[in-house]
Amino acid sequence: MSSENSHVFRLPRPLRLETGSVLPHVEVTYHTYGQLSPTRDNVLWVCHALTANSDVLEWWPGLVGPGCHFDPSEWFIVCANVLGSCYGTTGPLTPDPSSGEAAYQQFPLVTIRDMVAVHEALREHLALARIHTLIGGSLGGQQAVEWAVQRPAVFENLVLLATSARHSAWGIAFNEAQRLAILADPTYHQGTPTGGAAGLRAARAVALLSYRSHHAYGSTQTDQDEAKITDFLASSYQRYQGDKLVARFDAYSYVALSQAMDSHNVGRGRGSVQAALGRIRARTLVLGITSDVLFPPQEQQMLARYIKGAMYAEMDSQYGHDGFLIETAQITHFLERFYVQTYVH
Ligand SMILES: CC(=O)SCCNC(=O)CCNC(=O)[C@H](O)C(C)(C)COP(=O)(O)OP(=O)(O)OC[C@H]1O[C@@H](n2cnc3c(N)ncnc32)[C@H](O)[C@@H]1OP(=O)(O)O
Numbered sequence: 001m002s003s004e005n006s007h008v009f010r011l012p013r014p015l016r017l018e019t020g021s022v023l024p025h026v027e028v029t030y031h032t033y034g035q036l037s038p039t040r041d042n043v044l045w046v047c048h049a050l051t052a053n054s055d056v057l058e059w060w061p062g063l064v065g066p067g068c069h070f071d072p073s074e075w076f077i078v079c080a081n082v083l084g085s086c087y088g089t090t091g092p093l094t095p096d097p098s099s100g101e102a103a104y105q106q107f108p109l110v111t112i113r114d115m116v117a118v119h120e121a122l123r124e125h126l127a128l129a130r131i132h133t134l135i136g137g138s139l140g141g142q143q144a145v146e147w148a149v150q151r152p153a154v155f156e157n158l159v160l161l162a163t164s165a166r167h168s169a170w171g172i173a174f175n176e177a178q179r180l181a182i183l184a185d186p187t188y189h190q191g192t193p194t195g196g197a198a199g200l201r202a203a204r205a206v207a208l209l210s211y212r213s214h215h216a217y218g219s220t221q222t223d224q225d226e227a228k229i230t231d232f233l234a235s236s237y238q239r240y241q242g243d244k245l246v247a248r249f250d251a252y253s254y255v256a257l258s259q260a261m262d263s264h265n266v267g268r269g270r271g272s273v274q275a276a277l278g279r280i281r282a283r284t285l286v287l288g289i290t291s292d293v294l295f296p297p298q299e300q301q302m303l304a305r306y307i308k309g310a311m312y313a314e315m316d317s318q319y320g321h322d323g324f325l326i327e328t329a330q331i332t333h334f335l336e337r338f339y340v341q342t343y344v345h
């Protein structure tokens, strides 16, 4: 992560979570890029997905950065690491200032609404009365849609990619399978910084099945040597992806964030999903991905149906769900169409 654009914000008061539990001290690590215009109307707020961080120039190249659609020479870009994660914002591995101990598996249940409460505190701290564009994919889209429901007057434009109004039974089942892998690792229960690493490795391998597609595996991981009866490319790919995540993430944050994802339901306490989405006032672009089996196009179409005046488009991709991180040329194309429709007509 680049430290040059990195900042830390301490919430001025304890954070009461949706469950009623209280986190007495919350710190948020966030990145900003570019300058706020004199009229303060050039703010892009990015909500990141499951294992990303606040350095959006690092993980969304091609969309955010010099020469990209969201160029810091034009936009004031904000991205905050989410509550429960392990990239500088308070999470399961953060030592409690009074005891010096981390909570590990005892970290309280955090919901998408709690993540949004932290974003909202940061927005107030930065005195950003209006956000020009709020964008997020996957877990990031869940935060974005929840925030747009909560604060309709704040957001001028909303861009949702490969996400949902309520986490699906299928998505929860995938997450539960991953948590079972982590909980089956005895080291997870010991509560150490590297606890649950073997479980996390298996969990990432399971998750990859929902992030890619049959076609993507077929085109990149099919062995050419037809005599092979073991040691397949697809197997080593799964192991490699597990190792890669273990090198940069921890099992406790992974469990916390996957539980937050499961909690996502904009309709909770608001009558219905439809009624909640009906509150959104932002001009909205919803982008689905043809091969996304985790957040399939039907879920994107449902968002667009119930958000007033929303534009819907589908990206043709072989990358599956992770296409929202990879298909930046298509995202740029649809963003250009969206902004032209929004501001010219
Ligand atoms: C730019 C960054 O990576 S920021 C890091 C922080 N990550 C995030 O913020 C989360 C968002 N990012 C992601 O989820 C991912 O980075 C994605 C979806 C954008 C791209 O995923 P990737 O793993 O890079 O792509 P892909 O699935 O094609 O796998 C390629 C990797 O697998 C390796 N690989 C491919 N086939 C095999 C195989 N059969 N056996 C072993 N390794 C293999 C490649 O060598 C490559 O390794 P590398 O990542 O060390 O270069």
Ligand SMILES: N[C@@H](CCO)C(=O)O
Residues within 6 Å of the ligand: 049, 050, 051, 052, 137, 138, 139, 211, 321, 322
């Ligand atoms: N590949 C994404 C998760 C899919 O939303 C990540 O690791 O953050």
